[in-house]
Amino acid sequence: MAKRFPTTRYAEAMSDYIPYGRQDISQQDIDAVIEVLRSDWITQGPAIERFEQAVANYCGAKYAVAVSSATAALHIACLAAGLGQGDILWTSPNTFVASANCGLYCGAKVDFVDIDPNTYNLSVDELERKLTGAEKQGCLPKVLIPVHFAGQSCEIEQIAALSQRYGFKIIEDASHAIGGSYQRQPIGSCQFSDMAAFSFHPVKIITTGEGGMVLTNHQELYQRLIRLRSHGITRNPDLMQGESHGSWYYQQLELGFNYRMTDIQAGLGTSQMQRLNEFVERRRFLAERYNQMLQDLPLVLPWQHPDTMSSWHLYVMLLQLNKISKTHRQVFEEMRRDGIGVNLHYIPIHTQPYYQKLGFKLGDFPNAERYYQEAISIPIYYALTQNEQDKVVMSIKKTLLSEKIMS
Numbered sequence: 001m002a003k004r005f006p007t008t009r010y011a012e013a014m015s016d017y018i019p020y021g022r023q024d025i026s027q028q029d030i031d032a033v034i035e036v037l038r039s040d041w042i043t044q045g046p047a048i049e050r051f052e053q054a055v056a057n058y059c060g061a062k063y064a065v066a067v068s069s070a071t072a073a074l075h076i077a078c079l080a081a082g083l084g085q086g087d088i089l090w091t092s093p094n095t096f097v098a099s100a101n102c103g104l105y106c107g108a109k110v111d112f113v114d115i116d117p118n119t120y121n122l123s124v125d126e127l128e129r130k131l132t133g134a135e136k137q138g139c140l141p142k143v144l145i146p147v148h149f150a151g152q153s154c155e156i157e158q159i160a161a162l163s164q165r166y167g168f169k170i171i172e173d174a175s176h177a178i179g180g181s182y183q184r185q186p187i188g189s190c191q192f193s194d195m196a197a198f199s200f201h202p203v204k205i206i207t208t209g210e211g212g213m214v215l216t217n218h219q220e221l222y223q224r225l226i227r228l229r230s231h232g233i234t235r236n237p238d239l240m241q242g243e244s245h246g247s248w249y250y251q252q253l254e255l256g257f258n259y260r261m262t263d264i265q266a267g268l269g270t271s272q273m274q275r276l277n278e279f280v281e282r283r284r285f286l287a288e289r290y291n292q293m294l295q296d297l298p299l300v301l302p303w304q305h306p307d308t309m310s311s312w313h314l315y316v317m318l319l320q321l322n323k324i325s326k327t328h329r330q331v332f333e334e335m336r337r338d339g340i341g342v343n344l345h346y347i348p349i350h351t352q353p354y355y356q357k358l359g360f361k362l363g364d365f366p367n368a369e370r371y372y373q374e375a376i377s378i379p380i381y382y383a384l385t386q387n388e389q390d391k392v393v394m395s396i397k398k399t400l401l402s403e404k405i406m407s
């Protein structure tokens with residue numbers, strides 16, 4: 001097993017605490033970053049293209065565009081898909097707010113499709129039902145963002161069939177899911193979508209500190225993404241309006257951003273890509289071990305659709321509240337007191353105050369709301385030891401099986 005990064009003061013302070021997720025940085029990763037730091041380019045250099053190539057090759061997609069975060073990736077993907085004022089974007093309510101905010105950045109309206117109670121992914125049945133209604137009312141979405149929750153793919157082939165029929169574009173939010181697969185194809189292949197976005201935040205499967213990437217098989221989308229990443233500027237004379245003035249010349253063709261990733265980050269990313277399979281294998285092993293150890297408890301364990309192989313970004317258990325004497329919150333807090341960094345993914349987006357101001361209310365997406373009342377994410381990450389995992393399981397058992405303490 002690769003060695004962990006030398007302990008910092010911060011890690012020492014947390015040494016007894018088991019977080020729900022964390023990065024793993026090896027000596028090879030550190031060497032890769034140092035190599036970039038010693039090179040001529042620390043941004044806009046060749047390390048970016050190497051990283052993009054590594055991810056595109058792994059996923060079997062034609063093009064990849066590295067950016068500063070998955071949030072940036074989703075934003076420019078929406079713009080490249082043509083999303084703008086007056087358009088509509090749909091996504092899952094059970095995701096991080098960034099999956100919906102990207103639509104608002106573009107001036108579009110956002111709405112949600114409730115989740116499947118088995119996979120916690122956006123429900124295809126619910127999607128179909130909602131599309132039928134939206135067609136009648138003339139308010140079909142332009143873009144759908146299915147989120148591969150916890151690393152398990154959505155039923156993307158069925159979603160693609162609906163996109164053919166109703167004419168929306170598909171941007172996969174694959175922030176959790178690099179290293180996972182669907183029908184034996186790597187997630188990110190874009191076989192059934194227009195674009196897919198990855199996150200390289202430290203809690204995700206591989207990391208660049210902050211970072212993200214958009215994958216696509218369409219050259220026009222690729223060119224647009226490249227341009228939007230860097231101010232809307234092109235240096236390619238073929239894409240310019242009129243003649244180039246010379247080799248110094250560039251044109252701003254639209255309003256873009258500075259969403260570039262640095263070469264320092266890309267160096268780390270390429271090195272992490274070499275460890276991706278090892279990362280995911282370990283997560284699968286740990287997930288399987290949780291499945292074994294937790295099977296007889298009053299819990300619902302993560303169900304896996306037979307078409308999918310999860311990357312296991314998250315391991316979410318649902319409490320069977322009618323079978324235990326404690327509340328969801330009590331279980332959560334007792335485990336935190338035991339030093340277990342349990343977490344909750346996710347607070348349904350439509351219940352956030354900002355989204356309530358936009359007109360959503362409690363009760364709008366009952367499956368996501370019910371899930372929120374029962375779900376707890378327990379620690380899963382590459383460097384989690386079996387000993388640490390045993391501590392997590394002990395804390396769960398103790399908490400679920402002991403009597404409620406009156407306070």
Ligand SMILES: *Cc1c(COP(=O)(O)O)cnc(C)c1O
Pocket residue numbers: 068069070071072095096098099147173175176198199200201210211212
């Ligand atoms: C982490 C995450 C994002 C945002 O990723 P950043 O790289 O932090 O911007 C978006 N969507 C989902 C589902 C995520 O988990």
